[in-house]
Amino acid sequence: MILSIENVYVYYGNMLALRDVSLHVKRGEIVSLIGANGAGKSTVLRSISGILAPRAGRILFNGEDISGLPAHKIARMGLSHVPEGRGVFANLTVFENLEMGGYARRSDLEVREGIEEVFSLFPRLKERRSQMAGTLSGGEQQMLAIGRAMVSRPDLMLLDEPSMGLSPLLVGEIFDMIEEVNRGGVAILLVEQNAFAAFSIAQRAYVLETGHVAMHGDTNELRNQPGVQAAYLGVVPGGG
Amino acid sequence: MRKITDMAKTAACLAAAAVTGQLLDSFGFVNPYWVQIFQLGCIMTISALGLNIIYGFTGLFSLGHAAFYGIGAYTAAYVMKSSGGESHLLFLAALAAGVACSALVACLVGLPVLRLTSDYLGIATLGFGIIMKVLFDNADGVLPILGGARGMTGLAKMTTVAWTIAVLGIAMIFVRNIVRSSYGRALVSIREDEIAARAIGIATFRYKLAGFVIGCGLAGLAGGLYAHLYAFLHPSNFDFFKSVDVLVIVVLGGLGNLSGTLAASFGWILLLEVLRVALPPGYMELRWVLIPVLLIVTMLLRPQGLFGSREIRFFRDGLDS
Ligand SMILES: Nc1ncnc2c1ncn2[C@@H]1O[C@H](COP(=O)(O)OP(=O)(O)OP(=O)(O)O)[C@@H](O)[C@H]1O
Numbered sequence: 240m241i242l243s244i245e246n247v248y249v250y251y252g253n254m255l256a257l258r259d260v261s262l263h264v265k266r267g268e269i270v271s272l273i274g275a276n277g278a279g280k281s282t283v284l285r286s287i288s289g290i291l292a293p294r295a296g297r298i299l300f301n302g303e304d305i306s307g308l309p310a311h312k313i314a315r316m317g318l319s320h321v322p323e324g325r326g327v328f329a330n331l332t333v334f335e336n337l338e339m340g341g342y343a344r345r346s347d348l349e350v351r352e353g354i355e356e357v358f359s360l361f362p363r364l365k366e367r368r369s370q371m372a373g374t375l376s377g378g379e380q381q382m383l384a385i386g387r388a389m390v391s392r393p394d395l396m397l398l399d400e401p402s403m404g405l406s407p408l409l410v411g412e413i414f415d416m417i418e419e420v421n422r423g424g425v426a427i428l429l430v431e432q433n434a435f436a437a438f439s440i441a442q443r444a445y446v447l448e449t450g451h452v453a454m455h456g457d458t459n460e461l462r463n464q465p466g467v468q469a470a471y472l473g474v475v476p477g478g479g
Numbered sequence: 480m481r482k483i484t485d486m487a488k489t490a491a492c493l494a495a496a497a498v499t500g501q502l503l504d505s506f507g508f509v510n511p512y513w514v515q516i517f518q519l520g521c522i523m524t525i526s527a528l529g530l531n532i533i534y535g536f537t538g539l540f541s542l543g544h545a546a547f548y549g550i551g552a553y554t555a556a557y558v559m560k561s562s563g564g565e566s567h568l569l570f571l572a573a574l575a576a577g578v579a580c581s582a583l584v585a586c587l588v589g590l591p592v593l594r595l596t597s598d599y600l601g602i603a604t605l606g607f608g609i610i611m612k613v614l615f616d617n618a619d620g621v622l623p624i625l626g627g628a629r630g631m632t633g634l635a636k637m638t639t640v641a642w643t644i645a646v647l648g649i650a651m652i653f654v655r656n657i658v659r660s661s662y663g664r665a666l667v668s669i670r671e672d673e674i675a676a677r678a679i680g681i682a683t684f685r686y687k688l689a690g691f692v693i694g695c696g697l698a699g700l701a702g703g704l705y706a707h708l709y710a711f712l713h714p715s716n717f718d719f720f721k722s723v724d725v726l727v728i729v730v731l732g733g734l735g736n737l738s739g740t741l742a743a744s745f746g747w748i749l750l751l752e753v754l755r756v757a758l759p760p761g762y763m764e765l766r767w768v769l770i771p772v773l774l775i776v777t778m779l780l781r782p783q784g785l786f787g788s789r790e791i792r793f794f795r796d797g798l799d800s
């Protein structure tokens with residue numbers, strides 16, 4: 240078990256955002272977290288990576304309790320969060336962005352190797368290595384955000400809606416790359432609106448509804464649940 | 480090896496510049512009026528480089544830069560005057576004391592307010608600047624030597640051309656090496672996206688505090704030079720408007736652009752002088768109409784600052800790249 244969240248409660252001020260959430264990710268797995276707008280998906284990721292502190296419950300990463308640790312310490316333990324909206328550093332070049340990925344955790348040599356790996360996986364980034372990240376297209380920025388997370392060679396990567404704002408073709412491309420990253424041994428917790436795409440690469444999934452886990456299971460099973468179909472896969476109930 | 484020869488070359492150039500400047504001044508080759516404008520430009524550059532680290536690179540909006548400039552000035556002046564000496568070694572110690580004091584106060588101010596977002600920092604530093612102005616005005620109540628609202632007089636004129644050039648040179652090298660290092664890129668990443676910076680393992684608070692302290696320390700350094708240029712200090716040199724001056728210079732020169740800060744600092748000092756000479760007596764206040772107009776025009780024409788993202792060669796590469 241690389242990550243396990245146990246009975247976590249998270250508040251924004253005094254508004255309850257997550258209620259008794261439990262989930263886990265096993266080593267080498269891709270797990271998807273889906274849910275409607277405002278369900279609390281990003282909040283789950285923020286609590287894991289330490290941007291928010293849970294008020295109750297435990298979060299174990301590699302067996303260690305990380306709930307309440309500051310974000311930068313958690314990142315240094317090998318947990319990379321690619322936030323919603325990507326968070327690339329717009330006024331740094333592509334190369335500098337990638338360098339920053341290994342800033343806190345890796346030696347110069349490892350960073351250089353990591354960047355080469357990212358370039359072989361995303362040749363488009365290599366072509367644009369001296370370009371300012373802010374001038375990249377949305378898809379390229381997403382590649383960069385994932386690449387930057389890769390450079391730190393995390394054990395677990397949290398991805399927040401990598402498909403947001405991308406054309407279907409590009410979504411396919413990005414998801415292929417996520418699978419590729421996963422094959423390199425990185426476990427992935429993937430937040431998605433696009434449940435269809437997410438289920439195509441995830442082994443298991445959790446469904447979040449208003450801050451609470453409503454369902455979870457293998458994606459193969461969830462795909463056939465009428466509730467999931469209607470709400471997240473765009474299948475009309477009773478139709479077809 | 481290359482680095483060592485580079486460093487030696489830079490040091491030699493700097494020494495040569497300082498000596499040449501000093502000789503030109505000492506033998507009266509240059510009009511003392513222009514010498515003083517040049518020195519003011521150098522001093523302004525040092526202070527503005529500090530604010531560029533704080534605001535331009537790290538993205539921390541500070542409206543209290545002149546207060547730290549003042550702390551450095553008064554500290555250095557106090558050390559010099561109370562010891563009564565006029566040696567260069569003592570002056571070095573006085574400058575160091577000014578830097579240390581500004582940096583220490585910056586640390587104490589930064590510890591609580593840097594946890595807030597940048598807008599609050601603006602308000603907090605504004606308030607701090609106003610408090611410091613009041614303290615400078617009434618400093619004679621505690622230490623009569625500081626002069627309070629009457630001003631502090633009788634300081635030694637230690638800030639020679641050589642000192643000015645040498646200190647500016649060192650400050651420029653120091654700032655360049657910081658911002659062109661991975662440490663500097665960490666500061667920029669905080670400015671760009673603080674959450675993302677934390678998510679890649681940067682202890683953002685610590686870095687923000689360090690950036691703030693370094694920038695304020697540079698203001699203190701500039702203040703120490705300023706105090707011993709005219710040998711006279713007055714609290715009005717460190718009020719809110721002086722903080723705005725530096726802010727304007729940094730924005731005009733371009734946030735995160737060192738060459739721009741250098742050019743804008745000298746440009747600003749020159750502009751004030753030109754207006755002082757050109758405006759008919761009694762119309763001095765027109766300055767505060769002309770300058771804002773000029774600012775607006777410049778910002779419309781060059782919203783990214785004077786040089787955009789280009790840098791002169793000196794500022795381009797640091798030690799580790
Ligand atoms: N900083 C905040 N302060 C207060 N409330 C917040 C904050 N961030 C999120 N919320 C609220 O918490 C709830 C969960 O938000 P969250 O961002 O986790 O949703 P989400 O599932 O990621 O939605 P989306 O798919 O739209 O990104 C929402 O009701 C949101 O309004």
Ligand SMILES: [Mg+2]
Pocket residue numbers: 280281282323399
């Ligand atoms: Mg979200």
